[in-house]
Amino acid sequence: MAGSQLTVRYFAAARAAAGTGEETVEATGSVDELVDVLVAVHGERLAHVLKVASFLVDGTAWHDHQAPLPAGVTVDVLPPFAGG
Numbered sequence: 001m002a003g004s005q006l007t008v009r010y011f012a013a014a015r016a017a018a019g020t021g022e023e024t025v026e027a028t029g030s031v032d033e034l035v036d037v038l039v040a041v042h043g044e045r046l047a048h049v050l051k052v053a054s055f056l057v058d059g060t061a062w063h064d065h066q067a068p069l070p071a072g073v074t075v076d077v078l079p080p081f082a083g084g
Contacts, residue, residue, distance in 0.1 A: 004071035008038065014053060014077040017046040027072075031055050031065040034075065054078045 004027040010018045019042065028034040039047040055062045056076040057069060069075070 006034075006069065006072060007074040008034070009074060009076045011076065011078050012081060013079040014046070014049045017049045018042050018077075027069065029068055031057075031062055031067075031069065031075070034069065035065075049079050050077065052080055054080075 005024050006027050007022060007024050009022045010020065015021050018038070025034070025037060025041075028037055035047075035050050038050065055065070056078065058073050059076075062075075
């Protein structure tokens with residue numbers, strides 16, 4: 001879909017690695033493709049976080065990283081959280 005965009009929100013270590021809390025990017029086909037785009041923009045530090053992150057698409061856990069992303073969605077990047 002030419003010209004469509006999606007919002008990516010970063011939390012915790014993902015926010016630190018990306019250097020931003022939120023950005024808008026051109027829509028991609030899948031989470032895997034989105035990861036490739038984000039790594040190209042932000043580099044290897046974010047790549048390490050994305051390898052272990054969970055993804056929510058409009059608030060729903062998105063386990064199939066090959067599944068097409070709907071246009072206009074918000075993707076939350078959630079790294080594992082340390083706890084005690």
